[in-house]
Amino acid sequence: MTLVSGWGRFPVVDSEVLRPRSFEAVGEAVVTGSVARGNGRAYGDAAIGAVRTIGMTGFDRVRSFDSATGRIRLEAGVLLSDLIDTFGPRGFLPFVVPGTRFVSVGGAIAADVHGKNHHGEGGFGRYVDSILLRTGQGETIEISREQNSDAFFATVGGIGLTGIILEATMRLRPVETGWIRERVISAADLDAAMRALEAGDSATYSVAWIDCVARGNDLGRSLIYLGEHAAASELAEGADRFPVGKNPGLAVPIDLPSITLNRTSIRAFNELYYRMGARRAGGDHVVSLYPYFFPLDSIADWNRIYGRRGFLQHQCVIPERGARAVLADILDLVAKRGDASFLAVLKKLGHGDGLLSFPLPGYTLALDFPVKGDILNFLDEIDRLVVAAGGRLYLAKDARQSRATFEAGYPALARFNAIRKSLDPAQNIRSKLSQRLFDEV
């Protein structure tokens, strides 16, 4: 057995890790208690097998690409970073990217990841036309909106529990350049931030970085980043159409002692970040897609900032109606506590496509907390607010929510379970997350 954890490095659990080299070997690798794992960017226990974890990043081939339509068939282990580096210069990008480019296509489908364009363009799964799935009972089936559609909508956002995603056909977005025309808006408080996101509905990309230690009148003060794909004519003279994505250079070499992150250091960082951003507010400027979409990717192993014990990301979505009051209550609790680190992310979401897709029309708030003290109890307290508001938590980032919280947040769960059971009657596919939240004990 091997000790395995997600990107948040909590929990750390035992699971045998296999890296099969052929689809036949994937099938042979499945035992009761197996789940697929992509590049390990899920924060908690979603991509850790109850017994065996099947690493899929070796499957990184592109099967075919149509440069007229942007349709691509690929193996599930291809990373979005690879897609961007390879097809960006040819004028195509993924329609949806999350906050890191180091996720696999299979993982992006299983989590139905959302990006800064979810309010207008939906999630990753919307651009997936079909999936080659190896079910828990050993069948390999092609699933799409038309063919095996139940399995398709259970697999998009299904957190790996319908089977192992082997291949997918999806559409890429034609772009003229790899640059984003960005506008920064500074918002003095939560109301202003929500108004700015509302007004940003017509923008392709929008996201707010909230200073979550600001309190009182400053509660919810933030910087809103709107973005559009830049046309070639908007680039500076002599600029490359497609910027080069550097591999993470600066790495966090060791686990920082937990003392590094404290109320004072976070407050100082956030003050500086807010002021620097506010200074850039106003006019448009053109930035490379890499810092725009993936601000943290430039620091390798940034998860080590939180120390050896790891961290928890708490990402909830609150339905639009009544969101303002609930978000204010959550931010107030967090600001009083003072150790949520750096900047929180607030953004608007639209409808999710899969049965267990996280997004619903409303506002999502993502917060990071180091694992220490009474943090688990504190997050339970926040969960009560989320549940009362009809919200839910993002499974790809979860490591600790209760069954009750999960069941309250995902009304399509019964339907998902029925489809899962039909694909895998013996429930061979099980993750640590499914044991925690789904499976009968």
Added chain:
Amino acid sequence: MTSRKTVLVLGGSSDIGRAAARAFAKAGYDVGLAGRDAAALEPDAADLRARYNIEASTLVFDVLDTASFDGFVAGLPALPDVVVSIIGLLGVQPNAESDLAHATTIMRSNYEGPSLILGLFAEKFLGRGNGTIVGVSSVAGDRGRASNYVYGSAKAGFSAFLSGLRARASRGGVHVVTVKPGFVRTKMTEGMKLIGPLTVDAPVVGDAILNAVEKKTDVVYVSGKWRLVMLIIKTLPEAVFKKLKF
């Protein structure tokens, strides 16, 4: 006819072979992938075509079947600009100590076959007056170690072959590159204990091979740290070295 340059990768199904093929294809080369099972290489050829809009083909090549080498080279549709041998077999040292057949396979896979086929290409390239030959050898060939000297000695022979070939071929316009990757995370090293800071991923080796071809480098240690490490290991007196657990 295409005016693009061509590279032939011998051992195209290995992780380093795939990475090298991608690096060359990305740089605009047409690629031939050669291995024992050509059908198994087809998905990789399709990957190169889809990604880089180049031509990619697959060929059958078995490094142990030296009798087939003349026919293999003669049967190529065109002589490539660059030929890269990634072929190698780590084997299991303790087995090789008592099993002559296993030891022979390791020696032939790492020395005899790669040397003979690259030597054959060198003759053709010299006849044409240009070409680049790349042999992927190993830091293990720099000094025999108790833990893998069968493999290491074959790599040492291969390194010596490449060095001699380079001296001769350079006068005829043909360049020979020796690549010593050090620890690489691949199928071959899966499950082995590798030293993190000295270990690289296959794409790093692929890029290093392309870079060495384009810059006409002679000997490449993929991670510069290995040059220093091996310098120290090579200069240790034998009396000291044999006592080290290494």
